[in-house]
Amino acid sequence: MAYDKELAAAIKAASLAARLCRKVQKALLQSDVRSKHGRNKSPVTVADYGSQALVSFVLQQEFPGEFSLVAEEDSNDLRKDGGGEIVERITKLVNESLTSDGSYGVSLSSEDILKAIDSGKSEGGSQGRHWVLDPIDGTKGFVKGDQYAVALALLDSGNVVLGVLACPNLPLTSISFAHPHSPNNEVGCLFFAEVGRGTYMQPLDGSSTVKVQVSAVENPEEASFFESYEAAHSMHDLSSLIAQKLGVKAAPIRMDSQVKYGALSRGDGAIYLRFPRNGYREKIWDHAAGSIVVTEAGGVVTDVAGKQLDFSKGKYLDLDTGIIVSNQKLMPLLFDAVRASLAQKSKPQP
Ligand SMILES: Nc1ncnc2c1ncn2[C@@H]1O[C@H](COP(=O)(O)O)[C@@H](OP(=O)(O)O)[C@H]1O
Ligand SMILES: [Mg+2]
Ligand SMILES: [Mg+2]
Ligand SMILES: [Mg+2]
Structure with a gap:
């Protein structure tokens, strides 16, 4: 090849x-x-x-x-x-x-x-x-x-x-x-x-x-999710709200690095959520290898708008809000939960 x-x-x-x-x-x-x-x-x-x-x-x-x-x-x-x-x-x-x-x-x-x-x-x-x-x-x-x-x-x-x-x-x-x-x-x-x-x-x-192969789980209640160990790298409160809306029961698996992509590619968990704090620009080396490892194992890696990650723009990824990773079956439900959670978070608190 x-x-x-x-x-x-x-x-x-x-x-x-x-x-x-x-x-x-x-x-x-x-x-x-x-x-x-x-x-x-x-x-x-x-x-x-x-x-x-x-x-x-x-x-x-x-x-x-x-x-x-x-x-x-x-x-x-x-x-x-x-x-x-x-x-x-x-x-x-x-x-x-x-x-x-x-x-x-x-x-x-x-x-x-x-x-x-x-x-x-x-x-x-x-x-x-x-x-x-x-x-x-x-x-x-x-x-x-x-x-x-x-x-x-x-x-x-x-x-x-x-x-x-x-x-x-x-x-x-x-x-x-x-x-x-x-x-x-x-x-x-x-x-x-x-x-x-x-x-x-x-x-x-x-x-x-x-x-x-990525996990074949279709029921979010049976899915578990990965996120950064560092709360500074990804908002844990947002992913916990998304998990709650989806009905995920397991506690998050928190880990450093693209090992999350590797573990997900072999089905250790079914979802990876990454929501950097305002203004952080993701670099291509933090996602290039991980994303192909997941997509070639049957998974999906997109930004919150559902767009595939674009590695062609130089050192930085240009994306909408965050990165979500899962299998094909869970993705539609995951998008709904992400959108609902983002909308809820952006509403002024009473
Ligand atoms: N404020 C921030 N928000 C999101 N990612 C950040 C960040 N500060 C650093 N990072 C990146 O997060 C990577 C680690 O990812 P993870 O959170 O999944 O462990 C770091 O890679 P390096 O360790 O190579 O510098 C770094 O590039
Ligand atoms: Mg890195
Ligand atoms: Mg590094
Ligand atoms: Mg570094």
Whole structure:
């Protein structure tokens, strides 16, 4: 198919980056480095940059000549006074990851690392091909030792044509309330999707692949929903009103990052609601990989007006009010509940 080579490269890059992040998260949790260093020296920053440098480097090796990357981080802070030590740590981490993989036989210098990070400065758009990367989505989850994802997608003529979500802390088995997570369950999932070819999941450390499908639940009373852990990222009171109008019985599953899209794509829950507070503009790297993982698994991702997300306008998504995600059957009821809830909220309180 059209994007086989790109998909293989994206899986490789995201898996390597996820391994790097895992290593840093482990060290972070064991030594509690956060309390010892300032924000710029924290391993989370090191992991964000390391993941971006690694993905950028791998993609450029695989596709020399034709390369455009829209990514979250840049090297501005690293180039400031005092940044040298952090750059050295990132360089060491990236080189260790490349050595453990063994494919490229190179050792990168600090300058190579800064350049790799900065090659993510493309603006994207409606023409040509652009990679879209969130090197660590859910930084807050990462710091807490909780959920985060490496999210990589490819845009072709403004459309997302493939997406990979590496989710190092997501259990391999369902996290829905019906299947409580046992602490012995293995964690680490990788979801990948290519346009027209479905969504698949594999263990981050293995190669057995299963096709996944969104939940087939039609009765909202049996549905459960995802939302951001952070109330600052999505209005919990609004989603709770929507859930109440729909008749959803289960409590929300609150989680950081695009892991929500991955979990929904395999039916762990049936609805994801995201209502940023006034004025926040969503970035394409926060949704590109997640949205194709869900749509290729049979789900629907739209804004409140029912419009598909438009990834062709540059770094930002231009959307009406919020993002709603579900299966085809629940969507009409969900729209009604969302509209009624928004109308109720905008009425002046007596
Ligand atoms: N006020 C806000 N409203 C909505 N999203 C926000 C936000 N501030 C930050 N974000 C985005 O929310 C992402 C995390 O999503 P979630 O809420 O699903 O965990 C962050 O990604 P990063 O962690 O990559 O910076 C960030 O881009
Ligand atoms: Mg993000
Ligand atoms: Mg990020
Ligand atoms: Mg960020």
